[in-house]
Amino acid sequence: MRINFRALVLALAGASLLVVALPCGAFDIESMPTPEMQARYDGLTHELRCMQCQNQSIADSPVGLAEDLRRDVREQIIAGKSDAEIRDSMVARYGNVILFRPPFNPSTAWVWVLPFLLLLVGVIVAVRIVRQRTALVASDDSVIESEDVPR
Amino acid sequence: MSRFLIPAAIFLALAGVLYVAVVHSPNKSTMQSALLGKPVPEFNLPVLGRPGMTVSKAQLSGRPWVLNVWGTWCVACREEHAALLEIARQNALPLVGLSWKDEDDLALDWLKQLGNPYSVVAVDHDGRTAIEFGVYGAPETFFIDADGRVQYRHVGPMTPEVWEREFLARVPRGGLP
Numbered sequence: 001m002r003i004n005f006r007a008l009v010l011a012l013a014g015a016s017l018l019v020v021a022l023p024c025g026a027f028d029i030e031s032m033p034t035p036e037m038q039a040r041y042d043g044l045t046h047e048l049r050c051m052q053c054q055n056q057s058i059a060d061s062p063v064g065l066a067e068d069l070r071r072d073v074r075e076q077i078i079a080g081k082s083d084a085e086i087r088d089s090m091v092a093r094y095g096n097v098i099l100f101r102p103p104f105n106p107s108t109a110w111v112w113v114l115p116f117l118l119l120l121v122g123v124i125v126a127v128r129i130v131r132q133r134t135a136l137v138a139s140d141d142s143v144i145e146s147e148d149v150p151r
Numbered sequence: 152m153s154r155f156l157i158p159a160a161i162f163l164a165l166a167g168v169l170y171v172a173v174v175h176s177p178n179k180s181t182m183q184s185a186l187l188g189k190p191v192p193e194f195n196l197p198v199l200g201r202p203g204m205t206v207s208k209a210q211l212s213g214r215p216w217v218l219n220v221w222g223t224w225c226v227a228c229r230e231e232h233a234a235l236l237e238i239a240r241q242n243a244l245p246l247v248g249l250s251w252k253d254e255d256d257l258a259l260d261w262l263k264q265l266g267n268p269y270s271v272v273a274v275d276h277d278g279r280t281a282i283e284f285g286v287y288g289a290p291e292t293f294f295i296d297a298d299g300r301v302q303y304r305h306v307g308p309m310t311p312e313v314w315e316r317e318f319l320a321r322v323p324r325g326g327l328p
Binding site: 051069091094097110114121 | 278
């Protein structure tokens with residue numbers, strides 16, 4: 001009886017989550033003619049930034065411009081354009097900002113390199129600290145003073 | 152001493168990089184058009200209030216012109232309207248309107264009530280031409296040179312200062328052909 005009760009609560013919680021989550025993705029879901037095209041459409045619309053809201057993808061945004069850009073992606077896919085061609089056409093009109101994953105080129109190199117550089121600096125600092133402390137302990141022959149250890 | 156110098160140097164370098172990044176972060180009003188220096192996209196659109204007529208890139212080329220993207224749904228467009236009327240009075244450059252995702256009746260009413268600064272208004276009902284121009288919000292105003300290339304884009308309401316500095320200053324000396 002107790003387990004049944006728990007299952008009921010879980011089911012209710014799950015159902016309430018569904019109810020809350022549904023409206024968020026409910027606006028004009030455009031379906032593509034084939035599953036392959038649908039997968040490409042879903043992928044592309046999630047990696048293009050909605051320029052009006054900046055931090056939402058065009059797949060997630062309900063504004064008119066995102067709708068127009070989704071239509072553009074859809075039409076280009078149906079017209080037989082490759083993913084790269086579609087991305088290039090978006091960059092030609094809106095610049096690199098429209099891509100959530102900016103391309104690697106001289107002007108964006110620091111975006112990609114800097115985090116790894118900082119990580120490297122952090123690792124070097126950590127290793128040095130650990131080495132110094134290890135050396136300190138190794139060279140330390142003083143007796144550990146503690147109340148538990150009888151002298 | 153060097154124990155503190157190295158971390159301090161790293162901290163300063165990082166602070167510098169982040170400062171530059173924040174100052175130059177793409178802000179709506181400073182974001183440059185990706186079309187700068189590139190030819191204006193092709194378009195051939197109906198003319199507002201003139202059934203059967205169209206306006207195209209080819210018709211406008213050969214002299215510098217200005218494209219102003221607007222809509223009656225856009226609050227900032229109402230804000231800039233007085234400045235546009237003043238600009239139109241100067242008669243320095245043809246001011247072409249792009250009625251973006253709007254209803255023609257509303258657009259015509261707007262021009263009747265507030266005054267019409269445009270030489271011609273092209274109608275972009277479905278927003279396809281606006282996408283080609285890389286428009287992401289109204290109002291946006293483009294300066295297009297005599298060769299049909301985009302030379303400047305202003306995002307947000309037009310002001311007399313911006314007009315002087317960024318648009319009139321780009322008109323070749325010696326006036327228009």
